[in-house]
Ligand code: SR1
């Protein structure tokens with residue numbers, strides 16, 4: 001954590017936006033990048049992909065090679081320049097990617113190059129991968145995904161926790177990522193604050209959802225649970241989070257899964273990453289009927305999603321348990337401090353793990369519900385919902401999403417298992 005990318009860039013020159021020409025000359029000036037294209041850029045095509053809320057992403061390709069280049073300018077892309085942001089966010093993303101690559105190499109793209117001054121990150125171009133959210137909207141199944149993402153989650157969350165890291169190392173990392181204040185502020189405001197108050201940034205299908213939105217914004221029990229979840233996000237530095245692990249931050253094929261875009265990375269409660277993921281899978285579940293046609297009512301795809309969530313949670317707990325049993329070399333519950341192999345001692349350790357996983361499940365279900373609400377009525381929506389053109393059909397899905405999420409948050413529950421959480425859908 002002491003290389004150039006960890007240094008603040010506040011006093012450095014502000015990066016200028018690349019265009020096709022300037023990006024080509026930049027590549028030509030970087031021998032290791034130039035070499036990837038055989039030192040010949042004459043057939044290279046450059047496209048700015050045109051999505052993404054904060055940054056610009058260029059695909060640079062010729063017949064034989066390809067790179068993905070991400071540039072973070074000193075403002076948010078979706079604001080068109082009105083909302084200033086420091087370029088340092090790309091350094092946080094780069095360092096988080098490096099950390100996750102170390103812990104879960106198969107599931108994170110490779111980094112080729114990072115340039116602080118140009119605020120440019122060059123990565124492996126993923127092909128034929130597609131954004132998972134788009135695949136799920138089309139009803140594509142990903143048979144290996146649960147295994148992949150549960151490994152990613154267990155390795156990255158355990159590996160950056162006090163169970164694995166020495167306290168001095170952990171504190172250094174917490175201190176570094178705590179400087180990612182601008183993007184954390186966005187997360188805190190967009191997920192935990194604005195959807196639950198009267199804010200001009202909110203938008204929803206009007207007037208169909210008005211009643212539900214006003215009711216949830218005035219629901220004392222729900223607001224207290226959201227406040228508790230926000231407090232836990234702010235105060236519990238359990239592990240380095242991706243912190244925006246939705247299905248748009250994952251690229252997939254039938255056999256591969258890669259987690260991208262950790263620019264919101266910060267230390268927080270482990271259940272936040274798991275919950276954001278589950279929340280987005282649940283949103284997709286509730287929107288499936290809107291994508292049904294006469295050949296496919298999407299019912300089996302809905303079953304697939306519920307199984308997927310169960311498999312992700314079960315895979316995560318199994319893999320986390322194996323790491324806990326064999327790799328507790330950090331400051332907390334260190335293996336060597338419990339060398340007593342008596343049954344009592346081992347039972348006590350198992351109980352501690354069971355309680356820890358139980359708490360992660362409560363956090364995960366809570367964060368899943370807040371994500372479902374903010375993606376339906378807050379500032380940043382998702383394609384699964386927004387692609388439904390028919391207002392009536394869309395609002396039916398949104399009502400289901402909101403009423404499920406409200407039922408999770410308004411009575412703080414003690415879910416014994418992921419199945420108890422999923423059963424709430426069928427009982428609704
Ligand atoms: C202003 S950024 C809006 C949202 O997009 C990102 O993907 C995050 O989810 C953020 O909350």
Ligand code: MG
Pocket residue numbers: 244249261
């Ligand atoms: Mg993103």
